[in-house]
Amino acid sequence: MLNSLPLYLNGVWVTVQITVAGAALALALSFAAGLLGSARRRWIRAIGRVYTEFFRGVAALVLMYWLFYALPYVGFRLDPMFAAILALGLNVGAYGGEVVRGAVNAVPRAQIEATTALNMGYVQRMRLVVIPQAWAAMLPPMGNLLIELMKGSAVVGLITVSDLTFVVRQQWSSGGDTLVVWGLALLFYFLIAQALLLGVRYLERRANARLGRGPAFRAAPEPAAASAGGSGR
Amino acid sequence: MSWDWDYALSALPILLQGLQLTVIATIGGYVLAIVLGLVVALVRRLAPRWAGTGVYWVMEFIRSTPLLVQLFVLYFGLPVFGIVLPPMVVGIIGLGLHYAAYTAEVYRSGIEAVPRGQWEAATALNLPTRRVWTGVVLPQAIPKVIPALGNYLISMFKDTPLLLAIGVVELLNSAYRHSARTFEDPFELMTMVGLLFLAVSIPSAIFIRHLERRYAAV
């Protein structure tokens, strides 16, 4: 059992790699789709919509199979790891796009008007005003998507990537105790998820502190309302 | 390589058979998930603290581990205890359990959204606990969460391809196996699988958004 630990850790490492790379791709796509989706021009918004609807509509595993098993027949052979990351990133990015779009649209109109008054261009407005404010609102749902992506990565073994699930399955086939081996798999995934959540919480605290909402900036509690003057109705 | 219409069309009946299993798994898993999720939400509200906390961590565990691994655990683990079930049944149980962890949260938020005054009025009228839940709280909580529950139906539909890992010949697996059997390249079939998924999930998503608007308007 103990001497197979390095094998498991190898699997964990592959899972973490796919998760991180997939998350990076998903984040980039989220911003691209979200900003397109919150644009003023209708046809630009339509591009964001099409991407979102398409990749939310197809299951990640179907996409992965298509990239890995079908695409070679029209001349594109993808490295399995790359196909896995691409499929997960495209899929989660479509959900993330909606998160970005919602958060950007939720920034108060007055803030946008203020940037106009300051004669900022689109890029400045987004970079300096809108995204820093929207970021704090995006983080909690983005954290959930990150967990979903990590969990979704368990299927990459089906296209021959030797991630944690793949390793566990091999260990089990070669005679490992069913309950121990699969129990370990669950435990490892649970720990990875908790670690990712810790990271997201840290980012949330930082983002909120920067907006003056963090604990460091919390205003003194209001004095107890009791006995303070008659409401006089 | 060019698109072969004849081959694609000849395989369609097989894909539709796979789609049928996909739909059955989705419906079975969903019914289990919405019933079990409600039970979990109620246990967390009504059972003693320690039981509620225990259930919370079990759900947290289920939510943060992959469905695929859970399917393997059920499929390979249950026989250890002498329980041997067909793959399709294991798949439905796995989908149902996994999604119950999500629907439980949905119900919880719906229950918490029932104003405190409603509980107080029920107490003032001395309504028995069972009646408070069946007559007052749930009839107000559940309509509010219908769109959220609907979104999980679509998610579950898209998660059914995972069942191929335990040998269920659902839509994706039917394409995979058919192309393996006929030695034809899987490009047409895989593409059609993707299109079939889109054909079901995009209209469903539009329908759910319509529900959201309707219930938000009430």
Added chain:
Amino acid sequence: MQQSDPHDQPAAEPADGSDDAYIRFEQVVKRYGDNVVLDHLDFRVAEGERVTLIGPSGSGKTTILRLLMTLEKANGGVIWVNGDSLSHMRRGGKLVPADEKHLRSVRSSIGMVFQQFNLFPNMTVRRNITEAPVHVLGVSQDEADQRAGELLELVGLAEKIDAHPTQLSGGQQQRVAIARALAMRPKVLLLDEVTSALDPELVAGVLDVLRNIATTTDITMLCVTHEMSFARDVSHRVLMFDQGRIVEEGPPAQIFSEPREERTRSFLQAVLED
């Protein structure tokens, strides 16, 4: 009452001093965190008495009603309703903490009308009124329906029996809520700022219904309100609260015309100017 009335004056006739009090607060303390809402409160209400609680918001008036309805628990002291404690019950000669069954039996003599009406939006007016009689008292649906009709007649909404609460104005909803409370035939009716959430033109209708109930029944009423003329008309006794204590109490004529305490005077001035 000693702490609340430095002027050795006996207050209202029906309750004070006698031991036939239907409701009795003994040294009741209620805190929210560090905030003391009720500070060793003593007071009694006799059967059939109508008492109005006035005072600035946050002075603990509403808390008294909520404690009586068992929506909150006191941090100290004892509340008695018709000889039963709200916090304890007798079992085998000993006092043990009250269980749900005991609370239910105490609650059965008390009805409450809330500031925000709290009608059940998923039920028609009819079911709002019949729900508790049917499921708590075990009355047949027919009988409950008939009683609902009578009560709606009383509050002037007979034609609304099949409406949903959302189709009614605030004043109408509150009148239904009064009918709903009365359907349980309570001995005590608690009225918690029942007109505060209403548009001004709807207040009179609700107060008329309550006046009518006050004069035609012998139901015990505890009323928290800012409607001073209503308080003057219907109550036997008025209690002025401030900072969790009774500052002054007496018959409405005295409290409103010649308040003895400066605090009462300034409060009434502020309210009446408004």
